[in-house]
Amino acid sequence: MEIKILKPQKAINKAFLKIKPNRTEIESFKINLIQLLDRTNDTESEEFHKNLVIDFLKKTYYEPNHFVNTKGKTDLVIHNSDKPNSSVGVLIEAKKPTNKTEMLTKSKINVKALQELILYYLRERITHKNLEIKHLVVTNINEWFIFNEHLFERLFAQNKTLVKQFKDFEAGKKSTDVFYKEIAAPFINEIKEDIEFTFFDIREYDKPLRNDNPKDDNILISLFKLLSPEHLLKLPFANDSNSLDKRFYGELLHIIGLSETKEGSKKLIERNKKGERNTGSFLENAIIQLDSLDKINRLDNPSHFGTTQEERLFNVGLELSITWINRILFLKLLEAQLKTYHKGDKSYEFLSIDKIQSYDDLNSLFFQVLAKQQSARNEDVTELFAKVPYLNSSLFEPTGIEHGTLFISNLQDDKTIPIYASTILKNENGKKRTGAISTLEYLFKFLNAYDFSSEGKEEIQEDNKKLINASVLGLIFEKINGYKDGSFFTPGFITMYMCRETIRKAVIQKFNETKDWNCKDIDSLYDKIEDRLEANNIINSLKICDPAVGSGHFLVSALNEMIAIKNDLKILQDRDGKRLKEYQFEVVNDELIVTDEDGELFEYNPTNKESQRIQEALFHEKQSIIENCLFGVDINPNSVKICRLRLWIELLKNAYYKNKIELETLPNIDINIKSGNSLISRFDLDADIKKVLKSSKWTIDSYRTAVDNYRNAQNKEHKREMEKLITDIKNDFRTEIGKNSKEQKQLDKLGADLYQKYTAPKLLDEDLTPKQKKQEENNRKILEEKVNKLKSRIEEVKNNKVFEEAFEWRFEFPEVLDDDGDFIGFDAIIGNPPYLSYYGRFKVDMLKSEEIYYKRNYSFIKNPIIDSKVIKGRFHSIMFFLERSLKLCRKNGISTQIIDLNIHKKPFVDIREYIFNNSTIIEVINDLVGFDNVFSGQSILMLQNKKDNDYMVSFKSGNVTEERSNYLKSQLNFKLTPPLSFDNTIIQKVNSKKSGLLGEYYPKNLIRTGITFTGMKDEFLKIKDEKNKRALLEGKKSISSQYCKPIASTFINYDKGLLKELNDKYAADLDQTKNKKQLWIGLGDSLVFESPKIIILQTGNQITATYSEENLCLNLSLFSISNKNEKGQKSDINLKLVLSQLNSKLITYYALVENYIQRRSGAVPQIRLKQLKELPIIIPEKAIAKQLVDKVNNILQEDNDKTRLTLQDDVDKIIYKLYDLSAEEIKIVENASN
Secondary structure, three states, X not given: XXXXXXXXXXXXXXXXXXXXXXXXXXXXXHHHHXXXXXXXXXXXXXXXXXXXXXXXXXXXXXXXXXXXXXXXXXXXXXXXXXXXXXXXXXXXXXXXXXXXXXXXXXXXXXXXXXXXHHHHHHHHHHHOOXXXXXXXXXXXXXXXXXXXXXXXHXXXXXXXXXXXXXXXXXXXXXXXXXXXXXXXXXHHHOOOOOEEEEEEEHHHHHHHHHOOXXXXXXXXXXXXXXXXXXXXXXXXXXOXXXXXXXXXXXXXXXXXXXXXXXXXXXXXXXXXXXXXXXXXXXXXXXXHHHHHOOOHHHOOOHHHHOOOHHHHHHHHHHHHHHHHHHHHHHHHHHHHHHHHHOOOOHHXXXXXXXXXXXXXXXXXXXXXXOOOOHHXXXXXXXXXXXXXXXXXXXXXXXXXXXXXXXXXXXXXXXOEEEOOOOOOOEOOOOOEOOOEEEHHHHHHHHHHOEEOOOOOOOOOEOOOXXXXXXXXXXXXXXXXXXOXXXXXXOOHHHHHHHHHHHHHHHHHHHHHHHHOOOOXXXXXXXXXXXXXXXXXXXXXXXXXXXXXXXXXXXXXXXHHHHHHHHHHOOOXXXXXXXXXXXXXXXXXXXXXXXXXXXXXXXXXXOOOHHHHHHHHHHHHHHHHHHHHHEEEEXXXXXXXXXXXXXXXXXXXXXXXXXXXXXXXXXXXXXXXXXXOEOOOOOOOOOOOOXXXXXXXXXXXXXXXXXXXXXXXXXXXXXXXXXXXXXXXXXHHHHHHHHHOOHHHHHHHHHHHHHHHHHHOOOOOOOOOOXXXXXXXXXXXXXXXXXXXXXXXXXXXXXXXXXXXXXXXXXXXXXXXEOOOOOEOOEEEEEEOOXXXXXXXXXXXXXXXXXXXXXXXXXXXXXXXXXXXXXXXXXXXXXXXHHHHHHHHEEEXXXXXXXXXXXXXXXXXXXXXXXXXXXXXXXXXXXXXXXXXXXXXXXXXXXXXXXXXXXXXXXXXXXXXXXXXXXXXXXXXXXXXXXXXXXXXXXXHHHHHHOOEEHHHHOOHHHEEEOEEOOOOHXXXXXXXXXXXXXXXXXXXXXXXXXXXXXXXXXXXXXXXXXXXXXXXXXXXXXXXXXXXXXXXXXXXXXXXXXXXXXXXXXXXXXXXXXXXXXXXXXXXXXXXXXXXXXXXXXXXXXXXXXXXXXXOHHHHHHHHHOOOXXXXXXXXXXXXXXXXXXXXXXXXXXXXXXXXXXXXXXXXXXXXXXXXXXXXXXXXXXXXXXXOOOHHHHHHHHHOOO
């Protein structure tokens, strides 16, 4: 056994390291820690010192959100919530400072303190089946030893020998010394694995703890974080893009002129209602100017922005407002970055009312400062903004809509805006500010109340400002864009997981194809790589696209993941080709974290040569990946702007000084992120452009060069020149492809036939009979009709409204064309496409022309046109994105999309078949959580663009959690054969062999749900009379697995008098509902609870049931089946016989095929009472029935997990035989549960 000791900084989540604690938190920590140390007393007991630790933890961190106290014989525990009956998250063994004998040391750990901790752990983990323990701690107040639960799980809970010894010890009720000396101590001595823990001695921090120098307090930050609930309980912390500061979000919406409202259960972002609009807000100010200057009617295509004048004003005003706010927030991040680079020097601040007093000044900052080199700036801005760098970015060039409508300088300066009711602004007395204020001053003061400097080392936020992470801007603007249904922000831990899984597979595939290797994973790839430069070039040749890019979250996650892959392959290098071997680059909480060998966060220092080397390497690494590898398309131009902003921000994080005053300029990455409808194109991906290349001066290489030159244009003139060149090339492609389209070729042929046969002069007149003449005339009319139809079709394509926003994948990205101009495709498509249903209760309307286009151009739609009439279908945007994404992938490319769980339902049958016929499914992950404003379940679907006829599809169920984003908690795997359906012969056999349905053997009230509290649960938690005290089972925390012993989560007061009293109390409310029979509260059937019963979990991807004869109450998330009830109903069927079938693999299989286990609201599958009653039951002959009941009895009594599984397999075999399943059919059922 080797002991590995981590310093506090090394143990803490690296993304959490970046979070700045505020001064108030650190001062409270110092006061409480000094108090803890000063109150220690060598003459006092262990109990005395344990209480000191409790007081310190409560006062510093855990009150009121977490209950901290002793539990049973365990010294000290921290619960996962504020309830004493909630699960335990941290176990602490506390010793007095003078107890050297029993206390661990850094070199000797096999002592009583650790032996005690192991016993407490096994009691909690094995006896109480607690899966929510996070850390274990041993302390004597001065020294702290902190163990991650994963170590204890692996070494102790998973060791069957130790667990058996523990169970025997507990059963024997022997002295704890027996466990310590005869079980724990020998076991620890035999451990061969490394033992890793975090260690610190508070006495080493005494100086910074007690002196008055605030700078020394930075040393305490890691200590402060190590004992926090964010570390010890592994709670989420506000650093990533899922964590939205609601006050910041609400006040920013207020300043823009928007508000968040609820429509039913959905949240929508809308313009403020009439009477509540503030003319000083950005949106209303813009709308007033647009209207008064009649700007909408002067647009080239006003209908693009809506059907009514009011809708058009709003959409144009919103697009302008988002453009302006985008720039301002980017500048706030730049300002924070410059201050960080220069040690907080306030002379680098430039976003204030002192420097920018009007919208004219702001306009000058945009276009006369940031878009111009310092030598070319006007005198009136040079001195004022001397320290603001030139950025050379499209972000600071006027947009087309600004040229066509308004610049920010057109807004009225004299408008004011009332201060937000929940404002962060304070007056001179420290109280919430009220009244009205000019909009610009308000915006600058509001932004200045937050800390935007998220990059850099650990330090304290002295002004107690809240941190606004750069990535949170994506969430804010995705929500703002979300006023139109369909697009949803994807949580960071999901984008991180999807990018990791997809891109690593794509990288391995790329190396295998390029080098003719057969690597299976990144480790085997690492062993093969010899040439770092070549390896970098191979990875940089990867092409990744999000066809519904939204805020760009997936592309930012992809950028971070590609750098992390290079780090893992040890090929990251600086601009001179030297390895960055002293640094670690990894993705944590969806952020790229850079640390040195000591675990210190990297911080850029322009005066330090090594720091400059790393910063330059990171900037150009990101630039290279963004330019060469990342592409995005979105129908919403606002989304495109936001995505570009996100990528520019990622580069800004690593911007570096080329000299004392000049920052490295940002490239024109806007050409990689384009606006258009990903689903609609005039030209097919296989449209021939070889003739275009032959007949023009362009080559694909010259096209690529033009795009590359555009990205790195040195000035506006160069950029415009490249822009014109690229436009000319694409226009030539459009024209020539149009000439060579199938329709045009067919028209040319028919036109030639018509001319030659009926129009061209003939040398000799033909003598035709009247009958022949009539036939010829008829043939001419038919030919003319065909020609006219084709002309109309071609003209329709040219002028059709459906093509207004069409995106031409065929030639928009030359990076995915080969030298002959053929479309190769992307290595990976990753995204979360919009959820728009064109059928059902929440349908959105589809244009007729759209419907015709989709049915003509999407292969999954069967027999779409009959006699020129469109057959009605039930469509969803997901269907079209799935087909489009597969077609956009290169051969063997990977498409990973988030899809709606409705894909398992009947309307999706054609797209499912298309998927099976045209791809290989790598993985499906159901039951995703974390989506805001989404009410159907989500899945991740990973496909490969190759057809493998011999494969099985792995369907997983489980949540991709922040803590466990590198693997999945799989509850059930399905392996299904094409075409995404189960074997119907199995279902037919079950239906033909069954004796009846479960509901037929158990009358209505013998199968029932549990207690209904309807918000009154707290009333029944007050136990007034012990005779009414009943144990209550609640869902999965009580029924964790099939045949398990039910664990009561709490106790209730089973008092029917109280029930009547409360129901009478709410009689008036019942009258209002006009439903006199409705009970707000119901305590269920006491005889059912007291009798033997089957208990069934409602949720999960399998039927999970157990048996109990105890007097147990159930809540609404559980079903019960009993043989008698208070109404006198009875059943003679043996409950254990029924249980053997409910828990069988075959019945779960049946329930899934028949859609009895449903995914309706939310992401958690569940079975309803109605469907439960429709499950098949077979009543076998007595001998077999007895055999099954005996097996169930054995399972219920067995503690050994392996033996239980063997017995369950025996039950399954009997049931397969009862239904006469063949070996092949059994294999299908078994595969579905592996």
